[in-house]
Amino acid sequence: TIPLKYGAHRTGNRNDAEMERWRDYGLGQFIHWGVYAIPGGHWEGKSYNGAAEWIRSWGGNGAPANWKETYDNLYKQFNPTDFDAKKWAKQAKAMGAKYLIFTTKHHDGFCLWPSKYTEYTIKNTPYKKDIVKQVVDAYNAEGIDVYLYFSIIDWNHPGYRSAAPKTEKDSLAYEDFKQFTKNQLLELLERYPTTKGFWFDGTWDQAWIKQAGFTDALEKELRKIHPGLIIGSRFRADENGKRHFDSNNKLMGDYEQGWERKLPASYDVVAGRDWDCVMTIPPNQWGYNSDWKSSYVKTASDLSQMLMQAVSMNGNLVINFGPDGKGNIRPEEGNIAQQLGQWVSQSGEAIYGTRYAGLPKPDYGYYTKKGQQLFLTVFNQPVNKVLRLAIPRDYADEPKQVTVAGKKLEVKRIDMGMDRDKNLYYDVILPNDFNPKQPYVITIDMEKAN
């Protein structure tokens, strides 16, 4: 192995109670909210062709005249009079989200809390009040844990640099920026002590990647101040600039934080590691975009399939919502939250607190497991209505009883007589009158194989 001073702090998974709690979540909600919700991807009849929360970086001849100056003054009209954190939290609870990742500060540098380290905050808007506190309190009151999204990129701070500083002047400015970043993170932990972790973003700049010593010390300091704090692999690079996995291919942070708008194709890609997948409902809009008509919008059905794909491989799925400039969660998102919640409320035993089952993925859907209960969430019911379970001979357990929605199903071992077959087969017979319209969970009580 390569000797490293600033590589991964641990080999293998983190296994304390806080991390087990994180592992049990299954489903989370991401919320991206800020000044970018005012333009919502459009301005003066023009459409920004990127993600709405990046609209400040709109450049070239397509951008409105004096765009950045216009954008940097929008906070003066940020007055979300419809904002109701309790309403958001109740909706998230009904969806079945167990945790929230909330944007405290995105790349534009606008702070949704009254930070004392910059004037570019909610305090200097017509709204004035602390948004982060209202969200943390409302979600915690619903029993939902809160993680704070924090962008290292900060286009508003004079000391921010993307490229590694070359001049003395740039280096001094960047030192200010590093101290400012540390001050804000300590401030967030002090102001919102119930937060369970940071979800860092915007850490791909060379300037930040070259700060291995500083970021290594900062991660240690944050964890020391806030025992149990959960930080993903996106926060820092090792001294060779390696991110997510250090130069010895060891995971940085507590879980793999690289699955943004994508899912691992199979278990061996994530191979027992902890990971989250953060997912937009439109193709690529995190902040509010007023136009949801010109692109595909994922359905509750799409999202329930992604959810089971994630949890079946030890991941959490975090679905993003982008409230508008007045603080409303748009009706389309509300409908999806309600439909998904309706399905999750019936399938929760296969989602919450479960893990990878250690079985090949079945054609019918997804296996998850909790103790000696194996769950098969069926998305693709076979036309012959026989669910044939292929259980490797060396699997520790074998099926004892199978139920669906509490109703017992006939299950019988069958001998396919295939030469040197590594599997045992069990047929679960679905009754003729069993014609569900939604994916459903088959519960397979297992017992030690003799």
Ligand SMILES: C#C[C@@H]1N[C@@H](C)[C@@H](O)[C@H]1O
């Ligand atoms: C690129 C990028 C950022 N990462 C996602 C989580 C959003 O915050 C997007 O703006």
